[in-house]
Amino acid sequence: MTNPLLLPVDTYLVDSLPEIWFGVIMFALAMYIVLDGFDFGIGMLYATREDDHDRETLLAAFGPIWDANEVWLIAFGTMLLAAFPDVYSRLLADNYLIALGFVLALLFRGVGPELREQREDESWQRACDWSFVGGSALAPFLFGVLAGSWVFSVGAVSLPAILTGVGLVAVSAVTGAAFLAAKTGPALAGEMRDLGILATVAYLAGVVVLLAVVIVTDAGGTAGTILSIPGIAIVGLSVVAGLGGIVLALRDSYRAWLVSALALPTLLSALVALLLYPAIYPATASGAELTVETAVVSPLALNLTTVLGFPVLVVVLWYFKFLYGVFSGPIEAEGYGA
Amino acid sequence: MQPPTHFLDGALGAAAMLDGTVLFLPAEFASRVQFGWTISVHILFAALSIGLAPFIIYFTWKDIRTGSERYARLRSFWLKVFAVGFVMGTVTGIPMSFQFGTNFPGFSALAGELIGGPLAFEAKMAFFLEAVFLGVLLFGREKVSDRTYFLSSVLTGFGAWLSGFWILVVNAWMQTPQGYEMITRNGMEVAKLTDPIAAFFTPRMTWMYVHMINASVISVALLVAGVAAYIVWKKRDAKAWHTALKIAVLLLIVAAPLQAVHGDAYGRHVEDTQPQKFAAMEAHYETGTADLHLFAIPTSPDAIMNPSEENLFAISLPRVGSFLASGGDFDAVVKGLDEYEQNPPVPLVFWSFRIMVGLGFLFIGLAFWGGYLIYRDRLSDSSLYLRAMIAASPLGYAALLTGWYVTEIGRQPWVVQGELKTGEAVSSTLSSTEATLSLAAFVVIYIGLVVAALYTLRWLIEDELDELGAEPAPDDHWYGPIPGVTSDD
Ligand code: HDD
Ligand code: HEM
Numbered sequence: 001m002t003n004p005l006l007l008p009v010d011t012y013l014v015d016s017l018p019e020i021w022f023g024v025i026m027f028a029l030a031m032y033i034v035l036d037g038f039d040f041g042i043g044m045l046y047a048t049r050e051d052d053h054d055r056e057t058l059l060a061a062f063g064p065i066w067d068a069n070e071v072w073l074i075a076f077g078t079m080l081l082a083a084f085p086d087v088y089s090r091l092l093a094d095n096y097l098i099a100l101g102f103v104l105a106l107l108f109r110g111v112g113p114e115l116r117e118q119r120e121d122e123s124w125q126r127a128c129d130w131s132f133v134g135g136s137a138l139a140p141f142l143f144g145v146l147a148g149s150w151v152f153s154v155g156a157v158s159l160p161a162i163l164t165g166v167g168l169v170a171v172s173a174v175t176g177a178a179f180l181a182a183k184t185g186p187a188l189a190g191e192m193r194d195l196g197i198l199a200t201v202a203y204l205a206g207v208v209v210l211l212a213v214v215i216v217t218d219a220g221g222t223a224g225t226i227l228s229i230p231g232i233a234i235v236g237l238s239v240v241a242g243l244g245g246i247v248l249a250l251r252d253s254y255r256a257w258l259v260s261a262l263a264l265p266t267l268l269s270a271l272v273a274l275l276l277y278p279a280i281y282p283a284t285a286s287g288a289e290l291t292v293e294t295a296v297v298s299p300l301a302l303n304l305t306t307v308l309g310f311p312v313l314v315v316v317l318w319y320f321k322f323l324y325g326v327f328s329g330p331i332e333a334e335g336y337g338a
Numbered sequence: 339m340q341p342p343t344h345f346l347d348g349a350l351g352a353a354a355m356l357d358g359t360v361l362f363l364p365a366e367f368a369s370r371v372q373f374g375w376t377i378s379v380h381i382l383f384a385a386l387s388i389g390l391a392p393f394i395i396y397f398t399w400k401d402i403r404t405g406s407e408r409y410a411r412l413r414s415f416w417l418k419v420f421a422v423g424f425v426m427g428t429v430t431g432i433p434m435s436f437q438f439g440t441n442f443p444g445f446s447a448l449a450g451e452l453i454g455g456p457l458a459f460e461a462k463m464a465f466f467l468e469a470v471f472l473g474v475l476l477f478g479r480e481k482v483s484d485r486t487y488f489l490s491s492v493l494t495g496f497g498a499w500l501s502g503f504w505i506l507v508v509n510a511w512m513q514t515p516q517g518y519e520m521i522t523r524n525g526m527e528v529a530k531l532t533d534p535i536a537a538f539f540t541p542r543m544t545w546m547y548v549h550m551i552n553a554s555v556i557s558v559a560l561l562v563a564g565v566a567a568y569i570v571w572k573k574r575d576a577k578a579w580h581t582a583l584k585i586a587v588l589l590l591i592v593a594a595p596l597q598a599v600h601g602d603a604y605g606r607h608v609e610d611t612q613p614q615k616f617a618a619m620e621a622h623y624e625t626g627t628a629d630l631h632l633f634a635i636p637t638s639p640d641a642i643m644n645p646s647e648e649n650l651f652a653i654s655l656p657r658v659g660s661f662l663a664s665g666g667d668f669d670a671v672v673k674g675l676d677e678y679e680q681n682p683p684v685p686l687v688f689w690s691f692r693i694m695v696g697l698g699f700l701f702i703g704l705a706f707w708g709g710y711l712i713y714r715d716r717l718s719d720s721s722l723y724l725r726a727m728i729a730a731s732p733l734g735y736a737a738l739l740t741g742w743y744v745t746e747i748g749r750q751p752w753v754v755q756g757e758l759k760t761g762e763a764v765s766s767t768l769s770s771t772e773a774t775l776s777l778a779a780f781v782v783i784y785i786g787l788v789v790a791a792l793y794t795l796r797w798l799i800e801d802e803l804d805e806l807g808a809e810p811a812p813d814d815h816w817y818g819p820i821p822g823v824t825s826d827d
């Protein structure tokens with residue numbers, strides 16, 4: 001047996017490596033719903049813009065970054081496959097149409113803007129706009145349903161799953177509005193502020209309804225966890241971030257608002273992690289409950305993915321800093337300013 | 339000995355389950371068609387990125403170094419094509435990785451330890467790299483220095499080649515799996531990684547990587563040459579496009595012969611490692627000495643669906659099959675398809691292989707013809723050559739797809755050779771209705787996607803012709819009657 005990196009074969013590099021990987025995967029999930037979330041938000045807010053100049057501005061904001069943001073989804077999925085293959089296969093097989101509907105929504109969202117600029121033809125551009133807006137609204141909804149179905153294990157066609165989908169749509173609109181407010185000129189920023197505030201209210205209301213439903217029905221046996229101290233802390237922080245964001249937005253401190261807005265999806269993934277752990281996949285028709293300990297791959301495989309994967313993840317974070325640095329200026333219709 | 343059963347028989351026999359008025363396909367069959375269809379579309383765009391990368395890097399470098407209008411034009415044109423192809427590659431790639439879970443959960447659960455690592459490295463090392471630096475390449479020309487800009491083109495191209503590497507690590511492992519042992523976890527048989535080096539560098543890996551990368555370069559060189567030939571055909575003095583045509587032909591002169599030489603050796607490796615697939619490639623039914631068919635032409639319609647020694651007019655090298663398989667013995671016995679319980683659909687594999695090899699030789703011919711014209715300094719003047727290259731522009735892709743059909747369909751009934759059958763990999767909870775619905779959606783949407791990509795290419799070419807000031811000449815079709823020898827040939 002060749003083992004080039006002298007990795008331990010029968011023990012994990014550190015005892016808690018499976019838990020660390022659970023954390024890393026949840027981190028990738030958070031990165032995804034934060035970063036692609038504001039892309040979705042831009043796409044939805046695009047529907048509210050009649051004016052061509054405004055539309056170009058939104059597309060210019062979206063153009064250079066969305067693809068890199070979307071890769072966090074792939075990172076999330078492939079790391080889940082690498083560390084907990086059974087969870088990957090059951091999550092997707094149990095939610096077949098939702099999962100494939102989601103990737104098709106992503107497809108429409110991605111190709112719409114790309115194809116739009118290829119042709120100066122009004123009905124063509126209208127079709128591309130539809131693809132962009134429709135995909136941007138449907139994708140977070142279906143991804144939220146998928147996450148809800150995972151956490152609450154009551155199936156995709158259920159109130160908790162659907163409410164999670166609605167919540168993700170609303171929170172994406174919040175981050176999208178805050179991002180645009182922080183990056184565009186005063187005229188557009190003002191309108192984004194108003195829409196963002198509306199979306200924040202909708203999000204907080206949605207969370208309240210979702211939690212009420214989950215607590216009353218005890219979906220997936222999660223009511224106890226939500227009412228535990230960490231659960232209450234996460235929900236409380238979300239409310240603080242949401243209301244605080246509204247105050248900051250009203251004072252036109254858009255950068256600070258953006259920071260508080262980004263806290264919302266982050267807290268949402270923290271909630272997902274909290275509700276799952278120590279299980280990682282609840283019992284469903286396709287099999288018994290899986291926990292982090294039982295679903296994890298063998299030590300050598302995980303050690304290898306750790307040693308080869310972690311350093312790269314750090315480099316990736318550096319790339320993102322670089323990318324957002326290059327495109328840090330204010331956005332105009334013609335592209336990013338200096 | 340059992341009569342050989344056809345792998346698709348069961349699936350096709352059951353293909354129509356009438357449910358009310360709607361026709362639903364069995365979940366396994368629909369899943370396989372869906373996977374084959376979606377990867378066929380994905381690979382078109384992936385190969386575009388891989389093959390275009392060297393062109394983009396070269397044009398960017400020349401543009402920065404010489405500041406010449408010619409290279410700026412080529413860079414900006416092909417970068418637009420690259421951008422559209424990349425987006426399409428991305429949006430079709432994500433459904434690929436999802437389908438491992440949605441349609442083939444048995445495969446991801448059994449092989450997760452082996453394939454998860456490479457797929458995760460692909461995402462982290464290659465996709466991020468490509469996506470981030472393509473953003474800079476497309477939108478950052480004015481915002482970064484020349485050096486950073488050039489470096490971005492190199493890193494984007496490197497990202498494309500690297501993602502090809504990691505995905506082929508996975509596929510090569512599925513062809514010649516090693517570096518693992520089977521264990522039971524949570525009551526399921528799973529492959530446990532025991533030797534990472536062996537598992538990543540399987541015997542198939544280097545063969546596949548070289549052949550695939552070179553195939554992408556050939557396909558894209560043909561595409562570039564075809565577009566250049568068309569533009570030159572419309573606008574004879576488009577200097578930049580003379581250059582593009584020449585570069586593409588020069589690349590073909592190297593890559594096309596290399597592919598044939600490499601493919602020949604590759605075939606012997608397949609024969610060693612996957613004898614059943616090789617027997618299907620050669621329609622070798624009965625165990626015994628084997629001939630090698632160089633060319634085969636059906637002599638009756640029956641031969642198309644059921645090729646065999648009797649109904650083919652073949653130019654064959656008697657017993658060379660045996661010679662190759664055994665490494666030197668003309669009388670060696672080669673196992674025939676009738677020895678196996680289940681076989682891949684022979685006609686698909688047999689004819690796909692012949693199409694790929696036939697096209698491979700055609701490309702060598704086109705490359706050498708072009709080389710001769712370059713030598714005579716008449717490359718852009720020969721109408722006949724321009725027209726031939728326009729007609730050949732999609733053929734690289736045809737060879738690339740048929741080659742993959744040989745590899746993937748020839749491996750059936752296995753999804754992981756010798757370890758996991760495709761039927762066992764398919765989701766047990768998937769219903770016919772769901773599988774048929776998603777298949778229909780993928781077929782419709784992906785046809786739309788390919789059509790949109792082709793229209794985009796056409797619009798880009800039209801814009802380019804406008805900018806070059808080409809006169810629209812409605813009756814001057816490149817596919818018009820082939821002239822006799824005219825003065826410019
Ligand atoms: C432009 C495309 C192209 C061209 C011109 C050729 N090939 Fe090819 N071939 C491919 C593109 C390809 C590919 C990219 O589609 C495959 C599928 C898997 C792989 O590694 O490369 C392939 C696979 C493949 C295989 C392996 C099948 C398997 O894995 O089971 C063999 C034996 C050959 N090729 C042989 C040839 C020969 C003898 C050629 C002679 C000219 C040739 N190829 C030209
Ligand atoms: C390297 C990455 C690849 C992996 C991991 C992979 C994996 C798979 C899997 C899981 C299946 C389903 C089982 C089956 O029906 O055979 C499959 C089938 C198939 N794949 Fe691949 N594949 C890869 C690349 C490709 C490529 C590049 C093509 C080319 C176009 C391709 C073409 C097909 C086709 C046509 C089938 C259907 C075969 C059949 O139904 O008989 N695959 N592959």
Ligand code: HEM
Pocket residue numbers: 067070071074377380381383384385387388423424425426427428429430431432433434435436465466468469497498499501502503505506550
């Ligand atoms: C079943 C097998 C496959 C899966 C699961 C898969 C998965 C993916 C995914 C998720 C992406 C999107 C990356 C992004 O967002 O940037 C992608 C893109 C890409 N894939 Fe695949 N892929 C498969 C087969 C292949 C094959 C066989 C090749 C070539 C050898 C390939 C080469 C590429 C390249 C170069 C890209 C970058 C996007 C582009 O340039 O078009 N893929 N793939």
